[in-house]
Amino acid sequence: MSVIDLNTADLLWLKEVSPDLDFSDTERQEAILETTSRDFNAVPGSGKTSLLAAKLLLIARKWNQQKKGLCVLSHTNVAREEITRRLKLNADGQKLLTYPHYIGTIHGFVNQYIALPALRSAGIKVEIIDDDAFAKKAQKLLQQYKFKTLRGWLKYQENADELINTLYFKGSELEISTESGTLTNATTPSGKQVRELKYSLLDAGIFRHRDMFAFAESALKSNPNLLDVIFRRFPLVFIDEMQDTSWAQESILNSIFENKSTVQRFGDIDQKILTDDEGIVNCTFPRAGHKVISTSKRFGNKIAEAVASVRLSQLPVIGEANQEMPPVLLLYKTADVEKVLTKFGQLVIDRFTDLELEKKSVRGMCTRKVGSGDVVPGRHLGDYWPAFAQTQTGATNSNDNFWQALLPPPNHNNESILFGRVAQVRRAILLIMREAGSPIVESIRDSNALIKAVTEQTGTALPIHLLVQDLILKPDLYATPAARDVLIDYIYTRLKSYLPTGTLLQSFKNLSTFDQAFFLLNPAQLPNLCAVSHMGRDINYTIGTVASMKGETHIASLVMESYGGNSKKFDLEMALPYVAGIKKNPASLSKLQRGQLRNLYVAMSRPTHFLCLAVNETRIAPQTLSALIEKGWVVEQ
Numbered sequence: 001m002s003v004i005d006l007n008t009a010d011l012l013w014l015k016e017v018s019p020d021l022d023f024s025d026t027e028r029q030e031a032i033l034e035t036t037s038r039d040f041n042a043v044p045g046s047g048k049t050s051l052l053a054a055k056l057l058l059i060a061r062k063w064n065q066q067k068k069g070l071c072v073l074s075h076t077n078v079a080r081e082e083i084t085r086r087l088k089l090n091a092d093g094q095k096l097l098t099y100p101h102y103i104g105t106i107h108g109f110v111n112q113y114i115a116l117p118a119l120r121s122a123g124i125k126v127e128i129i130d131d132d133a134f135a136k137k138a139q140k141l142l143q144q145y146k147f148k149t150l151r152g153w154l155k156y157q158e159n160a161d162e163l164i165n166t167l168y169f170k171g172s173e174l175e176i177s178t179e180s181g182t183l184t185n186a187t188t189p190s191g192k193q194v195r196e197l198k199y200s201l202l203d204a205g206i207f208r209h210r211d212m213f214a215f216a217e218s219a220l221k222s223n224p225n226l227l228d229v230i231f232r233r234f235p236l237v238f239i240d241e242m243q244d245t246s247w248a249q250e251s252i253l254n255s256i257f258e259n260k261s262t263v264q265r266f267g268d269i270d271q272k273i274l275t276d277d278e279g280i281v282n283c284t285f286p287r288a289g290h291k292v293i294s295t296s297k298r299f300g301n302k303i304a305e306a307v308a309s310v311r312l313s314q315l316p317v318i319g320e321a322n323q324e325m326p327p328v329l330l331l332y333k334t335a336d337v338e339k340v341l342t343k344f345g346q347l348v349i350d351r352f353t354d355l356e357l358e359k360k361s362v363r364g365m366c367t368r369k370v371g372s373g374d375v376v377p378g379r380h381l382g383d384y385w386p387a388f389a390q391t392q393t394g395a396t397n398s399n400d401n402f403w404q405a406l407l408p409p410p411n412h413n414n415e416s417i418l419f420g421r422v423a424q425v426r427r428a429i430l431l432i433m434r435e436a437g438s439p440i441v442e443s444i445r446d447s448n449a450l451i452k453a454v455t456e457q458t459g460t461a462l463p464i465h466l467l468v469q470d471l472i473l474k475p476d477l478y479a480t481p482a483a484r485d486v487l488i489d490y491i492y493t494r495l496k497s498y499l500p501t502g503t504l505l506q507s508f509k510n511l512s513t514f515d516q517a518f519f520l521l522n523p524a525q526l527p528n529l530c531a532v533s534h535m536g537r538d539i540n541y542t543i544g545t546v547a548s549m550k551g552e553t554h555i556a557s558l559v560m561e562s563y564g565g566n567s568k569k570f571d572l573e574m575a576l577p578y579v580a581g582i583k584k585n586p587a588s589l590s591k592l593q594r595g596q597l598r599n600l601y602v603a604m605s606r607p608t609h610f611l612c613l614a615v616n617e618t619r620i621a622p623q624t625l626s627a628l629i630e631k632g633w634v635v636e637q
């Protein structure tokens, strides 16, 4: 028997409350009305998250259980925020935001219901769960005399820093492992010390997110009754972004809910770009009997055709939007690789008015950040934008640098993640207040508590609100070295009342958090922000990796080719014959090459209007070029 009854009358109501969304097709209607456990594999831009939010609204209207609730899980905070944003708009939807319901990330859920209670009852304190904070503390601890042997061993390890930064507890036996490299046996001196280091951090209450899954597994093993308690509380479970769920996460969720609660999972298996996860072969999404949504509301037919050509499953992708323009193939000469991003900015300015670009995202993406290979450039983002490469080198990369903390993440224009941007900028301000010795922030652990602490202790946080607003809305304030100098003065005036009495402007300016060495290699470029002036108009747009832009919608997207290293192939060089229709069925490519294609599938499916692929002119065959032109592609140089 299903937990909830949904029928076609509900769809009529949905039309009234969500007039911006169209659920008139059979595939979406079936997905909304489905009441049994089922997976849904849906194309990019099909509106998985908004469909799920709409479905939740319908259920909220009918939910009458007081102590049992819905469990809605996503992989990222972006998806969670999108769901809660939509639910907040409606009185019924708001009911889902409180007890007995849970809406949050899989990490948050596992922590709240399993790992943290287990750690508490074992008397283990938790100070912080944060991969960056863990890495920082681990590196600091490593410098202690007692880890001398370990340091000696690390000198001979590739990625020694990462080996330490990513130490984690694995499985229900809490075995100590690393995500980078291999640890020596626990009986060797260095093997002993690396484990001692991890245990010291455990004693200090410092954990990585991944550790929590091991504690959860361990708790469920030693206390199987816990499973019953959780599944009884949540008879209905929805999981968004299912393709990104690792096996460690899925196996815990399966052990709690499988064959007990009704579970519906949404995702797109072809967008799974992290495929080197342990246990990946066990992942079950999408299960037999799954349904599909094959139409995209994001883009039209031309982009859909290109996206479908690189879709590994070769299932159809149908574009339903009708605002797109001809896609562009941007051919560059090797010597001009650093001009690609500027040229794309010009193409965007030529195609859109300022009004059309307002509040819309323009992005440049590349699969690889940096790398090597004795091949002609166009290998990675660093080739196209040297300032990006410099952020990837340890020397200038500091978790405590204000500028680094301030720089907009790749998705900073997306309204749904504005909340995330506010949190990011508050964190940057917290770094300043901490280093300046502000007594207000002495006992606060993260930026979430900043406003509360400032308000409680001084009566108002208005100066911080205004500063946050300026830093988000006016990136020009930190676009050049001179602007950054002026900005520090301005920050001082805003924060002065929160600083220790007598803090002078000069000592404030000398805080190491303002160190601009971060920008030195390329003072004209911000690491991930490209500024272009053309025909008397300006555009600033963000660049980044494909992985960092998953889930986004752009008005215009540039996809820059990259070299796959061990795959021995440039991704677009390999993909363009498929896009041109000369080759079919990319499923026969090698594993690494298929991984490259998955990235392209994600990247090429971001834009609503304008898709541009940048390729070195030496890497496209004349036959492919003519076939693309015949298909309606425009070639630019």
Ligand SMILES: Nc1ncnc2c1ncn2[C@@H]1O[C@H](COP(=O)(O)OP(=O)(O)OP(=O)(O)O)[C@@H](O)[C@H]1O
Residues within 6 Å of the ligand: 020, 021, 022, 023, 042, 043, 044, 045, 046, 047, 048, 049, 050, 051, 268, 271, 297, 298, 550, 551, 552, 553, 605
């Ligand atoms: N049912 C719908 N009716 C009309 N427009 C929609 C609908 N669903 C989504 N959209 C619009 O389509 C675009 C893509 O939606 P969204 O980003 O939610 O898709 P997605 O399935 O999450 O995509 P991806 O898997 O690529 O991240 C957005 O601009 C959104 O507003």
